[in-house]
Amino acid sequence: MSTTPPIDSALRLEYVADFEYSYAAGKFASRFMDALRNEARIQGTRCGVCDKVLVPPRPVCGLCLERTAEWVDVGPGGVITGYTVVEVPFIDPMTGIKRPIPYGFAFVRLDGADTNIYHFLEESRHDKISIGMRITAVFKPAPERDGTLADIIHFRAEGPAADE
Amino acid sequence: MGRNAAIVAAGQTDHVSRRLDVSIPEMVREAVDRCLGSKDLNPGQVDAVVVGNMELFEGINFPELWMASAIGAAGKPLFKLNNGGTVGASVAVAAAHLVASGLYDVVLGIGYEKQSEGETQSAITTVGDPAWERSVMAGAIGNFGVMASTYVAESGVTAEQAAKVTVKARRNACLNPHAHLQSPDITVEEVLASRMLAAPLRLLDMCPSSDGACAVVMAAPDRAREMTPRPAWVAATETAHDTQFMGDSPKRLARMRSLIAASDSVYSKAGIVDPRAELDVAEVYEPASYAELAMYESLRFCDWGEGGSLVDEGVTLMDGELPVNPSGGVLSTNPVGATALIRVAEAALQVMGEAGDHQIPGVETALATGYGGNAWTEAVILKGSAP
Numbered sequence: 001m002s003t004t005p006p007i008d009s010a011l012r013l014e015y016v017a018d019f020e021y022s023y024a025a026g027k028f029a030s031r032f033m034d035a036l037r038n039e040a041r042i043q044g045t046r047c048g049v050c051d052k053v054l055v056p057p058r059p060v061c062g063l064c065l066e067r068t069a070e071w072v073d074v075g076p077g078g079v080i081t082g083y084t085v086v087e088v089p090f091i092d093p094m095t096g097i098k099r100p101i102p103y104g105f106a107f108v109r110l111d112g113a114d115t116n117i118y119h120f121l122e123e124s125r126h127d128k129i130s131i132g133m134r135i136t137a138v139f140k141p142a143p144e145r146d147g148t149l150a151d152i153i154h155f156r157a158e159g160p161a162a163d164e
Numbered sequence: 165m166g167r168n169a170a171i172v173a174a175g176q177t178d179h180v181s182r183r184l185d186v187s188i189p190e191m192v193r194e195a196v197d198r199c200l201g202s203k204d205l206n207p208g209q210v211d212a213v214v215v216g217n218m219e220l221f222e223g224i225n226f227p228e229l230w231m232a233s234a235i236g237a238a239g240k241p242l243f244k245l246n247n248g249g250t251v252g253a254s255v256a257v258a259a260a261h262l263v264a265s266g267l268y269d270v271v272l273g274i275g276y277e278k279q280s281e282g283e284t285q286s287a288i289t290t291v292g293d294p295a296w297e298r299s300v301m302a303g304a305i306g307n308f309g310v311m312a313s314t315y316v317a318e319s320g321v322t323a324e325q326a327a328k329v330t331v332k333a334r335r336n337a338c339l340n341p342h343a344h345l346q347s348p349d350i351t352v353e354e355v356l357a358s359r360m361l362a363a364p365l366r367l368l369d370m371c372p373s374s375d376g377a378c379a380v381v382m383a384a385p386d387r388a389r390e391m392t393p394r395p396a397w398v399a400a401t402e403t404a405h406d407t408q409f410m411g412d413s414p415k416r417l418a419r420m421r422s423l424i425a426a427s428d429s430v431y432s433k434a435g436i437v438d439p440r441a442e443l444d445v446a447e448v449y450e451p452a453s454y455a456e457l458a459m460y461e462s463l464r465f466c467d468w469g470e471g472g473s474l475v476d477e478g479v480t481l482m483d484g485e486l487p488v489n490p491s492g493g494v495l496s497t498n499p500v501g502a503t504a505l506i507r508v509a510e511a512a513l514q515v516m517g518e519a520g521d522h523q524i525p526g527v528e529t530a531l532a533t534g535y536g537g538n539a540w541t542e543a544v545i546l547k548g549s550a551p
Contacts, residue, residue, distance in 0.1 A: 010184045017223055021294075029295035054412075056296045062407030082317070082416065084309025084362040091286055105306045105362070107314065107411055116411030118300050118310070126363055131317045149299045 028057045031071070033147035040139045042075040042152075044113050052114035075110035076137035077158055082107035082116070085126050104129055108155055110137075119149070122156035134158040168550050169263035170388040170395035171256075171516075172381050174509035175199030179344040179376035179497045182280040188227060189234035192276045195377035195502075196235055199272075202518070203391050205381060207236025211268040214243045214258045216251035216275050217501030220287040235274060248291065249449070251275060252378065252505025253534025253542035257401045259382040260544075264398075269384040275505035276377035284373060284500075297410060304451070305370065307410065309362030311417040312454040316364055318418035318469070321457050323364060325472035327355035329453040330368050330495055332481060337492025339482075339522040344374045344497040355453075369453040376499035378506045385550065396515035396530070396546040400433035402426040406539035413539065417455060420462040423533065426543040427463050430531070434545040439486075440465045440479075444527040445514045446488045447507040449535040450495060456488065459533070482522070490514070490522040504534030508544055515546045 025033065028045070035041040044053045047061035048069030055074055060067055083106035091098050104121025106129070122138065123129050135155040145151040175198030177183075183191055192215075200206060213235055215228050232238050243262075245254050252275030259273040285303045292298035301307070315321060334350045337343035350368075358368040381391070388395040404425035406413055413421050427439070436442045448463070450456035457471035465486060466474050474480055480488035489495075491510040494503055511530035513519040527548070534542035 012184070015223065023294040025295040033295075056409060058408060062412070081414075082310045082314035084306060084313055084365070086306045086309065086362045087359075088303075088305055088361045090303050090306070105310060107310055107416070114414075115409065116414075117409075118297060118307075118411060120300060131313065149296065 028059060032057050036151050037145040037147040040076070040142075041073055042110060042137065043071050044074045046070050046072050053112055054115050055110060055113040055117055072112060074112040078108050078110035078113070078135060078155070080106045080129065080131055080133045080135055081109050082131065083121065083129050085124055085129070106155065108135065119152060120154040122154045166264045166266055168385050168397060169260045169382050170385070170397045170550070171508070171512040171546065172383045172388050172391040172395050173199050173203040173205060174378070174380045174512050175202055176342050176378040176502070176506060176509060177376045178342050179374045179499055181344070181372070181374065183278060183375040188222070188224070188276065188278055189231035191278065191375065192231055192274060192377045193234040195276070195379040196272065196274065199379035199381060203381070205391065209270055210236055210240070210272045210381070211270045212241040212243070212262060213237040213272045213274065214245065214255045214262070216245040216247070216255040216505075217277050218248065218251065218287070219246060220282075220290060221284050221500065222278055222281045235272070241268070247536065248540060249451070249500050249536025250504050250534035250540045250542050251536065252502055253449070253508055253532065253544065254403065255505050256380060256382070256508040256544060257403060257542055259380070260398045260401055263382050263384050269387050271382045272379060273382060273505065274377065274379045275502035277499035277501035278375045279373040279499060280375050293409070305362045305365065308370070308452050308455070309365050312364050312452060314415060315417040315454055315458045318415055319458070319461070319471060320469065321454065321472040323356055324352055325457060325475055326364070326369055326453040327352040328475045329450070329456045330355050332475070333489060333493045333495035336482060336490050336522060337496035339520075340491050341520070342497070343492040344376070345372050346492070346496070364454065365452055371451050371494045371498040372496070374497055374499040376497065376502050378502040378509050380505065380509050380512060392516065394516050394548060396512035397548070397550045399529075399545040399547040399551045400430035402429040402433070402543045404429070404541050417458045418461075420458065420539060420541070422539045422541040423459060423462040423535070426541040427531075427533070430543045430545045434529075434547070434551070436529070436545070439463060439531070442529060443486055443531050444529050445490065445511065445524045446486060446531040447491060447510045448488060448493070448531075448533045449504050449507055450489065450493055451535065453495065456493070460488075463531070482524070487524050490519065490524055504536070504542065507532040507534060511544070511546050515548050
């Protein structure tokens with residue numbers, strides 16, 4: 001065995017990958033995104049066994065092992081069940097752009113739902129956010145919506161300003 | 165299980181931020197050499213190999229192909245696992261099952277990661293389903309920030325109590341020559357003054373990013389007794405997963421459903437009724453300070469909401485009633501694909517009495533856990549006598 005070379009002679013090999021992927025969102029996500037894009041509606045699926053409304057919608061309730069029974073509307077209001085204010089730079093994998101910091105990031109339980117979704121908050125001041133706080137979805141204007149969860153820009157404190 | 169299986173040897177690299185001097189196969193071979201060398205074993209005695217890591221971190225694919233020679237796997241059964249942060253513990257569990265099945269007598273398990281070679285924060289977002297969670301992810305740190313907030317709300321745990329976990333980890337690490345971050349003089353105040361990343365998590369509440377590898381040898385009873393005077397017998401293993409989405413679990417970190425399921429199962433299989441009294445040491449996969457406190461509760465080391473009190477009372481210190489992570493844990497060392505195998509290896513070293521300066525005296529029963537992805541958990545109980 002040869003001896004390990006000194007560190008300044010250790011060769012580094014640079015490699016930049018620029019791969020592109022195209023995913024089939026699937027039947028449930030496609031239906032959800034259609035309603036979000038076309039009608040600004042948020043939907044989940046209800047389990048016929050435990051009666052829980054699951055968001056994101058899915059074909060099977062993971063704990064009851066049964067196919068979900070029906071689609072139901074949830075939100076656009078809800079409560080914060082957990083949150084943080086992100087203060088570290090992070091490159092958004094969907095856009096390749098560094099997100100401006102700080103930004104609020106939360107677990108949101110939409111009205112009528114029994115599960116939480118992750119999403120962004122309009123508010124980024126820690127002392128203005130709390131668990132249990134009521135919030136509502138802010139949608140992109142219809143022409144700008146493209147059928148992704150980002151059609152909800154973020155959630156903001158419930159109040160008159162959110163009514164349109 | 166079929167027949168018994170035992171860990172007879174464990175080895176790891178000296179974990180650091182950047183191993184510029186070695187390639188991945190060279191780094192992995194270092195851990196294998198140290199593992200086999202600790203008991204004067206050689207690669208020819210190994211019947212099969214199980215290897216695991218997180219390939220996207222380094223942008224590599226099929227790495228076992230080009231490291232097969234380095235790990236002594238050419239011409240042998242070589243199995244590969246690739247299941248997130250928990251992969252190292254899954255490697256150990258798979259090796260135990262391969263031996264217990266009777267198909268192989270001696271199995272080498274390997275976990276490794278060179279996090280310095282890639283873009284781990286962006287790579288980790290690919291854990292999210294592209295249709296649902298990927299577009300609204302904030303990396304591991306944002307995710308853990310939200311999780312920690314749910315635990316703080318549920319338990320009332322304080323930033324000081326969380327900081328004590330980091331202080332414990334980085335001081336314990338000083339007794340472990342392989343640990344990455346060793347901070348003999350670290351204080352609670354220093355943790356509380358470190359940069360805020362994603363409230364309540366500060367820089368010193370989070371695990372580092374390391375380059376490193378770990379290996380263990382799992383053997384059938386007859387071979388195990390030949391290879392070492394005191395094998396670490398696998399008394400119980402379990403793997404448990406949560407449901408599909410990060411937001412499904414109502415109390416996320418405060419009630420870790422997969423950890424509860426996995427640990428309850430191994431306690432039951434190993435006949436453990438009171439884990440705090442019956443375990444002599446635990447090596448848990450704590451990605452953040454708050455997570456370790458939450459894990460005390462889900463692992464039933466204390467009642468719900470009492471995780472903070474446990475660290476206040478010093479129960480989990482090196483000289484406490486139930487030492488947790490005498491190795492320094494994930495908060496000190498985190499080469500992700502190796503991290504969970506290091507937990508099992510460290511638990512085995514404790515049972516074998518080979519943990520050196522961080523040896524807990526008289527370890528008969530040890531717990532190791534792995535954690536990763538959407539709350540995928542492994543739990544392993546090792547014992548000093550055959551089950």
